[in-house]
Amino acid sequence: MTLQRIWALAIKEFQALLRDKKSRFVIIVPPVIQLLVFSFAASFDLNHIQLAVYDEDQGGAASRLVARFAGSGHFSLTAPIHSETELRQRIETGQALMVLHLPADFSRRLHSGDGAPVQLILDGRNSNTAAIALSYANQIVDQFNTEWAQQHQRTGAPSVLVSRAWFNPNLISRWFIIPGVVGLLMLVVVMVVTALSVAREREQGTFDQLLVTPLHPAEILLGKALPGILIGLLEASVIVLIAVQFFQVPLLGSLLTLYSGIALFLLSATGVGLMISALAATLQQAVLGVFLFLVPAIILSGFATPIANMPPIVQDLTLLNPLRYFMVILRGVFLEGSSFQELQNQFWPLALIGSSTLVIAGWLFRHRMA
Template identity: 65%
Template sequence: MGARILALIVKEFLALFRDKRSRFVIVVPPLIQLLVFGYAATYDLDEAPFAVYDRDGGHAARDLLARFEGSPAFELERRIGSAGEIAGVIDAREVLLVVQVDQRFTADLAAGRQAKVQFLIDGRNSNTAQTVLDYASQIVAGFNRDWAAAHGLQGPPVSLVTRAWYNPNLESRWFFVTGLVGILTLVVTMMVTAMSVAREREQGTFDQLLVTPLRPAEILIGKAVPGLLIGLFEVSVVVLLAVVWFQVPLVGSLTVLYTGVVLFLFAAVGVGLMISSLAVTLQQALLGAFLFMVPAVILSGFATPIANMPEPVQWLTLIDPLRYYLVIVRGVFLEGAGFGLLIHQMWPLAGIALVTLVTAAWLFRHRMA
């Protein structure tokens, strides 16, 4: 019995390594995913852009703000001259944090009274917002210790007031549930389309399909439409659960949301059909889909911000359709963003969809020839 089992094990290894594609799948995907995880999956915060609204201008305010500018965690992006500019820089994602110093900051400290500093944080990504708040609070705490020691005070001289925009309580559920709208859509659509042609080849029914009067373009459309319809159904269910069950506010327009959904589904279907056209077996199609989906999720900014990634990795995220889709979904849910704000996410998504669908059509015709 042991000899037979050993012989079977040897046979499986020989069959596995005899196929070039199987050897590729065993070696290359783990290395790619290791590099992606190693560089992209980080919660560290480096050079987070922030703005300053210094209403005081005194020496104590300059001392506090100099600590922010000297910190490796922050990078001064802009100095604000009026309160009306704050909304614009946060809405446009120019900064993650606005530090507003009270106009009597230095005078209050000199008189031994508590001085006020306000943090205005972009709360759309609750993880990043919490990290920004932690780092900024540490800087204020260091200023408090030094000022109290130098002036013989007991309590903290600076009182910190914090406000998070678009997610006042920094509930991580709002961030992750809206992200799951994109990830679940990608998983279901990719699986349906990636397996479509490969399943036919493995079952031996693809040749029968070729002798029908259907043209290649018609066969391709027939393979794409189920993925699109299932994806739309999946999105609708997840959006409904997000609003009704998880109580995530949907403050934007469904028209804007579903425009982004359709563009993303076309891109996902195009990638899935490309994989399905290249795969010979169902196993290869599943592995190909897995190879695409894991880096796509990591590079999308779902869990860790893209701004924290090394610059070459940030360039790589530009070809990830999930990156743009998550911005659209979260923008509609949490910000109420319209076409004007989200057009810069929609046109790259439309471009990726066009390229993937055209490439899938070419591969499909080439493999049928």
């Protein structure tokens, strides 16, 4: 195997893509259109709210307020919190979307009429979900205030709700949507480029010509993979630049961590695309294979619906989806400033999926060429 052979085949693939007007259109126009459409028009529905309670008061009034949250039908109480360190950990690890913090003097201030503060800490990474959860919480506290005022002949608001969103203080939905769009567009472009490559060769009758060349199956595999990886890397860089400069999405983490995730995701997406390409005999079959993979991959990625809200068997199925891990990496680097060490549990599954799919694709190539 020589690098020169692989590079020559990769150049041939680039030339084939650039000569074809339809291929140029698919690579350039749809990602830009989808970036704009998703960034401005995407919305989410709230299905489930994980609520943790940090009750330092332990009084009857605090228990009544917590009972209102538990009985509202919108919230599911998790294990209670006993320290501020545990509170931070629940939010950062995604174990709770919202934490209800009742200070030690809640009941005393409520009875004295001084205005008892209730702190609500939200996970702002999914801004739409956080905003809806905050709206539900406001309604519950308002109902509690009305009932308490009537029972104790008080005027004004007995309790005051003070909210704080982590990772997205102003709950700007664009900050949550656009990092996810980066992953979606990369997957679409890389899958299209790699999955159609061999099928196009077969339809044009040039695949047989490859078989009689000195190229080994592994060289053909790498030559087919390289254009998709390079195009995906370029697309990712352009979209990240647009997200930061045009849409003003904060990029709090390091570029090294971000591009490590991008490289591993491109490896996984390329492997899946080459598997489809090796199995498909025609362009129509390749397009159908891409469609059959893309739709479930997007739905099961956590882009629109939190994975925690899905049934357990579906959550297990998402473990095979490379886009699931890439979504966590993107939002972690953009919004949280997560380090490589904090995201290592997302990196190694991507590396495993990428290496496995490439090995399977290589075996399929050898099998189809035999």
